[in-house]
Amino acid sequence: MSRKKLVLAVIDAMKPAMLERAIATGRAPAMKLVAERGHQVDDCVAAFPSVTPVCAASIATGVGPDRHHIPSMNWYRREEQRYIEYGTSFKASQAFGFKRSLTDTIYNMNAEHLSRDVETVFESLDDAEVRTAGTTYLMYRGRHEHEVANETALTRLAATVFKRSVQGPREFFYADIFASRRTPCRSQLGLPGVRDQHSGCVGSYLVEQDLFDFLLLSLPDNDTHSHKLGPFAQVTSLAAADRQLERLMHAGGGPEAFLDEHAVIVVSDHSQSQVEQEIDLFAGFESWEVLPAGGRSEEAQIALCPASRSAQVYVLDRDKRRALVPRIIRTALALEGVDLAIARTDHPDGEAMVRSDAGELRFTSGGDLVDAQGERWSVEGDLGVLALDTTDDRVRSATYPDALGRLWSALRCADAGEVLLSAKPGFEFLDWGRTAHVGGGSHGSLHATDSHGSLLWCGTGPDDPAPDRQWTLRDVVPMVREHFGLPAAE
Numbered sequence: 001m002s003r004k005k006l007v008l009a010v011i012d013a014m015k016p017a018m019l020e021r022a023i024a025t026g027r028a029p030a031m032k033l034v035a036e037r038g039h040q041v042d043d044c045v046a047a048f049p050s051v052t053p054v055c056a057a058s059i060a061t062g063v064g065p066d067r068h069h070i071p072s073m074n075w076y077r078r079e080e081q082r083y084i085e086y087g088t089s090f091k092a093s094q095a096f097g098f099k100r101s102l103t104d105t106i107y108n109m110n111a112e113h114l115s116r117d118v119e120t121v122f123e124s125l126d127d128a129e130v131r132t133a134g135t136t137y138l139m140y141r142g143r144h145e146h147e148v149a150n151e152t153a154l155t156r157l158a159a160t161v162f163k164r165s166v167q168g169p170r171e172f173f174y175a176d177i178f179a180s181r182r183t184p185c186r187s188q189l190g191l192p193g194v195r196d197q198h199s200g201c202v203g204s205y206l207v208e209q210d211l212f213d214f215l216l217l218s219l220p221d222n223d224t225h226s227h228k229l230g231p232f233a234q235v236t237s238l239a240a241a242d243r244q245l246e247r248l249m250h251a252g253g254g255p256e257a258f259l260d261e262h263a264v265i266v267v268s269d270h271s272q273s274q275v276e277q278e279i280d281l282f283a284g285f286e287s288w289e290v291l292p293a294g295g296r297s298e299e300a301q302i303a304l305c306p307a308s309r310s311a312q313v314y315v316l317d318r319d320k321r322r323a324l325v326p327r328i329i330r331t332a333l334a335l336e337g338v339d340l341a342i343a344r345t346d347h348p349d350g351e352a353m354v355r356s357d358a359g360e361l362r363f364t365s366g367g368d369l370v371d372a373q374g375e376r377w378s379v380e381g382d383l384g385v386l387a388l389d390t391t392d393d394r395v396r397s398a399t400y401p402d403a404l405g406r407l408w409s410a411l412r413c414a415d416a417g418e419v420l421l422s423a424k425p426g427f428e429f430l431d432w433g434r435t436a437h438v439g440g441g442s443h444g445s446l447h448a449t450d451s452h453g454s455l456l457w458c459g460t461g462p463d464d465p466a467p468d469r470q471w472t473l474r475d476v477v478p479m480v481r482e483h484f485g486l487p488a489a490e
């Protein structure tokens, strides 16, 4: 095969302005080279909610939550009548039990929650006999079976909890729990701060040994750093991520030689914004019967699912939907910092409604207005709610990029809440562990400040980044498929 090998690097929460600064100050030479040799976009739109599991699923499948079925970071699974918590914070995981939270994150997210009706990029490439590889990433579903690794004392301990094998890419390294071969690399079970170096270690080993055609290189530590110290501290963590990419380049004979043999795509799954105040959803819904973290309750009316700068509220008895949804919206919008409340109306076309201080807006799929993705919509009510500009039958929003398409997809996710909430800039919902990142950074909202990420590519992808085009996370899979000569997915 004469085509280049491809590395897809996902840098969690990379903020475009911070990447600019890191490049300008000489602290991101690897990404600078990728941009110079290829192209750089600084407004690639995340999924909604702009939290990692939802965005990771869009990066891995090329579709939105309506089709990949991952609704949020914390959500209510109707089938099992229980909460799913992927680890919003240490204390949030603790509230639901670590074993359960880890089992949901490590196993069930891929095996049960991620829709079987969509293929991941690993599955498509595995079917085409492309040599796939992945470092620790939330979405790993592939066609190759991997047993739990048993190498160190730590993993032997983990193996008492994590027993089941999984289906992953051909070469698969997930914390120290799965490792398709012996390498000198250790991740201390994926503790924050050592995850990037584990990816870089595994990645450079795979480059040296020529073990992949496609590698998903996950670099998550920037997100943790930015949650703690705020998005404007990202230059340091982006420099650290860049060093891991550089490490792969050196393993491939130096940057120039590496890029002669490898195409590279670098993408942020979402951005982050500064948090100044928390929103206490639990206090706001104090007079309601809320399903407790630990389990069942005969009286419970609703499930509350805060996820950073987004939240979802579920009506447990769907027959009560009509009566409860308007009350939920009123209760939520009365809380300081809640920007948008989004729900489906009773209209047979599945009309969507968005309410805020600016009024109410309703929209449906199909109509005269065309968005930047080429989708058609009809919209009525207060356009100011989503800051929509409808000049010349085009519909755009600079404040809430791809607003209609993202909300439509989020509402159509099979396990979405009845009411979705998006926070104003500066605010974050307290999670189930009652923690927030006040003084630090967060993400999750529909607002551009959380939603615009960077997308860089060289050695693959279009020659022209088309300045008018609106890039989204859904564009990554098509780029990868095209690179390996696979037909576009339907």
Ligand SMILES: [Zn+2]
Pocket: 013, 052, 223, 224, 227, 443
């Ligand atoms: Zn995050």
